[in-house]
Amino acid sequence: MEKVVVTGGLGFIGSNFIHQIIQSSDHTRVTNLDYGKSGNAANLRDLRRHPRYRLVKGDLSNPRTCQEVSKNADYIVNFAAETHVDRSIANPGPFLSSNLVGFYNILEACRKSDLQKLVHVSTDEVYGSIDSGSFSEQSPLSPSSPYSATKAAADMLARAWHETYKVPVVIVRCTNNFGPYQHPEKFIPKAILRSLKKMKIPLYGGGGQIRDWTYVEDFCDGISKVLEKGASGEIYNFSSGNEFTNRQVAERIIRHLGVTETAVVDVDDRPGHDFRYSISSVKTRQQLGWQPRHSFDQALGRTVDWYVNNSSWWKPLASAKVLSATPWKQGD
Ligand SMILES: NC(=O)c1ccc[n+]([C@@H]2O[C@H](COP(=O)([O-])OP(=O)(O)OC[C@H]3O[C@@H](n4cnc5c(N)ncnc54)[C@H](O)[C@@H]3O)[C@@H](O)[C@H]2O)c1
Numbered sequence: 001m002e003k004v005v006v007t008g009g010l011g012f013i014g015s016n017f018i019h020q021i022i023q024s025s026d027h028t029r030v031t032n033l034d035y036g037k038s039g040n041a042a043n044l045r046d047l048r049r050h051p052r053y054r055l056v057k058g059d060l061s062n063p064r065t066c067q068e069v070s071k072n073a074d075y076i077v078n079f080a081a082e083t084h085v086d087r088s089i090a091n092p093g094p095f096l097s098s099n100l101v102g103f104y105n106i107l108e109a110c111r112k113s114d115l116q117k118l119v120h121v122s123t124d125e126v127y128g129s130i131d132s133g134s135f136s137e138q139s140p141l142s143p144s145s146p147y148s149a150t151k152a153a154a155d156m157l158a159r160a161w162h163e164t165y166k167v168p169v170v171i172v173r174c175t176n177n178f179g180p181y182q183h184p185e186k187f188i189p190k191a192i193l194r195s196l197k198k199m200k201i202p203l204y205g206g207g208g209q210i211r212d213w214t215y216v217e218d219f220c221d222g223i224s225k226v227l228e229k230g231a232s233g234e235i236y237n238f239s240s241g242n243e244f245t246n247r248q249v250a251e252r253i254i255r256h257l258g259v260t261e262t263a264v265v266d267v268d269d270r271p272g273h274d275f276r277y278s279i280s281s282v283k284t285r286q287q288l289g290w291q292p293r294h295s296f297d298q299a300l301g302r303t304v305d306w307y308v309n310n311s312s313w314w315k316p317l318a319s320a321k322v323l324s325a326t327p328w329k330q331g332d
Contacts, residue, residue: 004227005031005073007060007106008080010039012182013121017077017220018044022053024224033069035059038082042313043181060102063109070109075227077119078106084185085125085147086327089271092146099150100157107161107169118169119226124212124239126152126173129274136280137173137235144272155235162233170230172223174238175279179216179299180306184318185327187246188300191253192307193318195262201254202325205269207247210276214240215299218292225288236284242296243278252297256304267325 004021008014009032021028029052032044036057047053058065060080070076080102082088082095103120110118127135128142141156143149161167178188191201222238230236244252250264284290294302307314321327 002028003031003072003074004028005033005069005076007033007076007078008039010034010036010041010043010055011079011083012186013177013216013219014039014079015043015181016179016216017079017223018047018053020217020220021224022047022050028052030054031056031069031073033058033060033065034080038084038183040181040183040317060105061097063105066105066109067112070106070113070115073113074116075119076106076110076115077121077223077227078103079121081151083147084183085145086185086270088145088147090327090329095146095150099147100153103154104157107157107167110167110169111161111165115168117227117230117232118167119223119230120154120158120169120171121223122155122171122173123148123151124173124175124237124277124279125274126155127277127279129276130278131276134239134278134280135237137237137283144274159233168232170226170232171235172226172238173235173279174219174222175212175214175240175277177214177216177219179303180310181313182216184314185322188249188253188303189307189314190323191250192257192304193314194323195254195257195259196308197323198259198261199323200263200265201250202267203246203250203264204267204273206266207250207264208245208275209273210243210245210278212239212278213242213244213249213296214238214292215294218294221293222284222288222290225290229288236288237279237281238284238290239279239281240292240296244296252300253304256301257308265325270326
């Protein structure tokens with residue numbers, strides 16, 4: 001029976017991934033290591049008593065926790081990270097602890113195990129901004145925020161631990177994800193929830209920034225393909241060709257909700273705000289046979305409906321501070 005350790009599985013993408021692999025296999029056992037600070041136990045409440053799912057509450061920055069949890073694993077998928085760029089500007093310390101020291105502890109634990117594969121979940125943000133064209137896996141890293149700097153540094157550790165110690169690590173870099181269970185502090189949920197509360201959607205610095213959006217189920221499919229066929233030491237980009245300005249996304253959300261009162265409001269730009277992210281996933285599509293299954297509008301509609309129908313999930317999270325228009329101005 002395959003044993004998969006997922007770190008950060010109480011978070012947005014990790015919880016979607018765990019739901020997906022438990023549902024799609026009748027033999028995979030999942031151990032989820034999460035410290036539960038930025039994740040949410042409610043994301044996996046339905047699996048609490050599932051015979052093939054186990055939650056270990058622990059911190060990656062503790063090396064012993066990483067060793068214990070990795071001991072008999074066949075595969076590890078490392079989602080765990082502090083992820084909110086705005087919070088990394090207000091208080092970068094926890095990002096170094098989770099994203100860099102925590103990942104170092106996982107790599108060290110993997111040196112001493114018989115692991116088949118470690119998938120490290122990175123981001124398109126490590127490449128920085130690009131005015132035209134798209135970055136490939138060979139492009140240099142040029143992070144702009146404390147968050148993306150810690151992610152880029154972790155990617156460098158992954159490469160070094162593969163080259164030096166032969167740790168079977170694969171890096172995946174994806175564009176912005178969206179879908180159910182994403183914390184209300186992130187752009188799409190915040191836009192939906194502020195609209196539902198008849199508050200305007202804040203657009204940083206004019207809202208002209210361009211992001212390429214990937215539906216979370218499509219990225220989770222991709223991670224399964226990497227577990228199946230990804231080669232150790234390789235990097236795979238995941239992108240969906242859904243490049244929109246933040247203003248266009250906000251307008252689509254307002255349209256899906258059919259609200260009349262809500263509109264957008266321009267607020268100050270956040271420091272170090274990259275203008276456009278764009279990565280090519282040609283290699284991933286050719287070598288792994290992956291492609292997104294969902295169109296942007298269909299998936300955005302499903303996401304909006306999920307938030308409309310799951311207020312008991314988001315209400316405990318959606319405080320005034322979380323839904324604030326300029327959160328990076330708040331010290332933690
Ligand atoms: N959300 C996106 O759009 C996106 C896009 C590309 C890449 N990524 C990457 O995917 C991964 C998951 O992102 P997400 O959006 O699900 O984030 P998230 O913030 O929703 O979840 C991260 C989880 O990691 C846990 N965690 C953090 N530090 C930990 C530690 N020291 N020990 C144990 N658990 C810890 C948190 O409690 C949380 O449950 C991250 O590595 C992120 O960089 C995210």
